[in-house]
Amino acid sequence: MHLHVLDQYRHADSPVHRLDPRVKLVAVLAFILACALTPDGAWLAFVALALLWLAVTLVADVSPGLLLRRGLIALPFMLAAVTVLFSISGNPLLVIPLPFTDHTLAITDNGVVRFFTIMFKSWLSVLMALLLSATTIFPDIMRGLRGIGVPNVLVGVIGFMYRYIFVLGDEVLRLMRAREARMARGPAGQKHGGTVFWRARIVGGMVGSLFVRSLDRSDRVYNAMASRGYTGEIIWPDKPALHGADFAWAGAFLVVLVVIELWARLL
Amino acid sequence: MTEINGHEPVLHVHDLRYTYPDGRQALHGVTMHVNHGEKVALVGPNGAGKSTLMLHFNGILKGTTGQVRVDGMDLVKDNLGVIRAKVGLVFQNPDDQLFSTTVFEDVAFGPLHMGYPKDEVQRRVHMALHMVGVGDFAERMPHHLSVGERKRVAMATVLAMDPSILVLDEPTAGLDPRGRRALINLLRGLDATMLVSTHDMPLVAELFDRMIVLDGGQVVADGPTAEIMADPALLEQHGLEAP
Numbered sequence: 001m002h003l004h005v006l007d008q009y010r011h012a013d014s015p016v017h018r019l020d021p022r023v024k025l026v027a028v029l030a031f032i033l034a035c036a037l038t039p040d041g042a043w044l045a046f047v048a049l050a051l052l053w054l055a056v057t058l059v060a061d062v063s064p065g066l067l068l069r070r071g072l073i074a075l076p077f078m079l080a081a082v083t084v085l086f087s088i089s090g091n092p093l094l095v096i097p098l099p100f101t102d103h104t105l106a107i108t109d110n111g112v113v114r115f116f117t118i119m120f121k122s123w124l125s126v127l128m129a130l131l132l133s134a135t136t137i138f139p140d141i142m143r144g145l146r147g148i149g150v151p152n153v154l155v156g157v158i159g160f161m162y163r164y165i166f167v168l169g170d171e172v173l174r175l176m177r178a179r180e181a182r183m184a185r186g187p188a189g190q191k192h193g194g195t196v197f198w199r200a201r202i203v204g205g206m207v208g209s210l211f212v213r214s215l216d217r218s219d220r221v222y223n224a225m226a227s228r229g230y231t232g233e234i235i236w237p238d239k240p241a242l243h244g245a246d247f248a249w250a251g252a253f254l255v256v257l258v259v260i261e262l263w264a265r266l267l
Numbered sequence: 268m269t270e271i272n273g274h275e276p277v278l279h280v281h282d283l284r285y286t287y288p289d290g291r292q293a294l295h296g297v298t299m300h301v302n303h304g305e306k307v308a309l310v311g312p313n314g315a316g317k318s319t320l321m322l323h324f325n326g327i328l329k330g331t332t333g334q335v336r337v338d339g340m341d342l343v344k345d346n347l348g349v350i351r352a353k354v355g356l357v358f359q360n361p362d363d364q365l366f367s368t369t370v371f372e373d374v375a376f377g378p379l380h381m382g383y384p385k386d387e388v389q390r391r392v393h394m395a396l397h398m399v400g401v402g403d404f405a406e407r408m409p410h411h412l413s414v415g416e417r418k419r420v421a422m423a424t425v426l427a428m429d430p431s432i433l434v435l436d437e438p439t440a441g442l443d444p445r446g447r448r449a450l451i452n453l454l455r456g457l458d459a460t461m462l463v464s465t466h467d468m469p470l471v472a473e474l475f476d477r478m479i480v481l482d483g484g485q486v487v488a489d490g491p492t493a494e495i496m497a498d499p500a501l502l503e504q505h506g507l508e509a510p
Contacts, residue, residue: 139369139408159368166410167362220363223327227356228424229348229380237375237388 008070008133016060016135020246021144027253028132032125034257038264041113045264046120052256053127060135067130074126081118085111138162146236156234164217171213175206275339276300277432277460278354283323283333285316285484293319294330295484301432301462306454308471308492309464311481312506317464318359320481321434324462325354338431352381355425359436361417362409370396370412370420371405377428395427396420399453415446419453426459433461439470469510472496480505 011017016024031049038045057064090110097104132141145155179202278301285294293316301307311317322328323335326347335342337350358364367373374392383391396402399419409417418438425433438454439447447467454461454474465471471478471492478495480488482505488495495501496509 137408139372139406142368160366163366163368163409164362217363220358220360221366223322224356224358224364224366225376226327227325227351227354228377228428229351230376231348231380235376235379237372237379237385 008130009137010062010066010134012061012135014059014061014135015245015249016056016131018245019249020147020242021136021140022147022242023246023250024132024136025141025144025148027250028128030254030257031128034261035121035124037261038117038121040110040117042117042264042267044267045260046117046124048260048263049124052260053124053131056253057131060131062131062134067127067134070130071123071127074122078119078122081115081122084114084118087111088114152234152236155236160221164214164221167217168210168214171210172206175210179206275336276302277338278324278462279334279336280320280323281334281336283320283330283335285319285323285328285330293484294323294333296333297481297484297486299479299486299489301460304460305477306460306475307462308475308478309462309481310466310468310471310478310507315481315505316484317481318436319484321356321436321462321464324432324434325351325356327356352377352428353431355428355430355433357421357425357433357435357438359440361414361421364421364424365409365417368408369405370401370407370409370423373409373420374405374423374427377424381428391427391429392423395423398426398457399423400449413446415442415449418442418446418450422453426457431460433457433459433463435461435463437465438463439465439467468496468508472510480507482506 031052035049038049054064057067085107086105088108088111090108092106093109093112094107095104096107136144142155142159145158146152278299280297280299283294283297284292286292297316297320309317309320319328323330323342324337326335326342337346337353340346340350340353342350365373367376371392374395375388378388378391392405393402396404399422401416401419401423404412404416404420409420412420422433422435422438435454439450442450447470451470451474454463463475475492477490478488478492479486480495480501487505488498488501499509502509
């Protein structure tokens with residue numbers, strides 16, 4: 001039983017795969033920052049950023065279609081931006097009367113521009129992060145985080161999260177299977193699965209038992225750490241040196257980002 | 268104190284009592300020892316206090332009264348770091364023992380916290396992984412390994428610390444016959460002092476000359492495996508079965 005969804009790495013021998021993880025992390029963070037700084041409605045700049053993403057994806061020998069599909073996972077979160085359609089002042093494009101009241105909601109032109117800007121920004125950021133996880137094994141991402149000075153405690157917490165999400169995921173799968181195995185239908189053909197409330201109570205119980213199990217496990221993991229000399233500070237192996245190629249790639253990528261951002265402001 | 272050949276035992280426990288925070292008493296005066304080079308089995312029914320006892324060997328739990336000595340050192344706060352390196356405690360569930368994102372980081376965890384330099388850490392990780400027969404696993408991720416492989420790596424995480432005594436909790440639990448056989452061969456081949464808690468009586472008969480029976484938080488038998496196994500009344504009284 002495994003949550004393969006969480007194993008995003010696609011092995012290939014490309015220049016992007018070979019890059020030092022610190023360089024890749026800095027590049028991805030710079031890309032996300034550039035996305036965030038791009039002014040509202042600078043559509044051509046977003047096209048340029050998308051092309052940059054596409055270029056790196058192709059160099060990395062990763063299927064763009066695969067990443068685009070995975071990128072959809074962020075869609076529900078982007079919908080949180082739907083309120084800006086109404087909340088930014090501008091010329092109303094569409095007025096919706098609210099039922100049972102005298103009030104109306106107006107979608108404004110500025111609101112629409114802001115909404116699509118936010119959509120592009122988040123989508124491009126997610127796509128670049130997906131490219132990072134498709135070309136970098138997770139331990140390397142951790143090494144990269146340590147390398148760029150993220151505090152040890154934070155890196156440790158991220159590491160534990162990654163390590164135990166598989167263990168917890170397996171536990172959830174087992175609980176669900178145990179439930180499924182007992183979701184039988186009575187001989188008289190009663191309604192399948194009971195009422196919604198009854199099922200909600202079962203799920204609540206599962207969540208509770210998962211929490212208790214996790215708590216117990218964290219105790220045991222801490223014991224295992226203490227048994228091997230842990231006293232409150234995680235010590236990591238040393239980090240390797242950067243190569244010339246890493247600097248060259250990082251430099252080129254950052255220059256392209258700066259050019260796109262300057263251009264976006266001149267548009 | 269029991270002394271064999273003028274040496275102090277690696278592990279010496281005297282009249283150890285422990286009460287859980289909820290008031291339940293788990294250990295009722297345990298006295299036992301393990302000498303250098305011995306391989307000893309610790310058996311007893313569920314709830315006998317085996318795991319609780321093991322957590323006392325390196326000070327994870329502290330008895331209400333009683334004494335624990337490792338290599339002649341009292342288990343007190345100042346010795347805790349050294350004693351944790353001397354007692355290689357391997358937990359039953361390898362998912363608790365292996366908490367890092369790569370096998371290398373996990374096996375390096377002990378040596379790094381003992382303060383060894385980079386080269387020595389590398390050497391120890393390499394050596395420990397080879398000892399358990401998974402020399403090429405360093406860059407693997409624990410969640411990609413089988414249970415048997417994880418158990419081996421879990422052993423390597425303490426072997427890398429070069430402990431005076433290996434303390435294993437249920438090493439064969441959850442393994443299929445092939446995995447179990449591989450683990451038994453591994454234990455037989457390890458030239459180390461070890462104390463192994465287990466329900467696997469055929470394993471005890473095959474590998475251990477001496478066994479200690481724990482029940483109700485007390486040592487109820489301690490002696491040659493052959494003698495204790497030949498006493499079905501005693502075994503049955505403590506919820507055990509001869510193989």
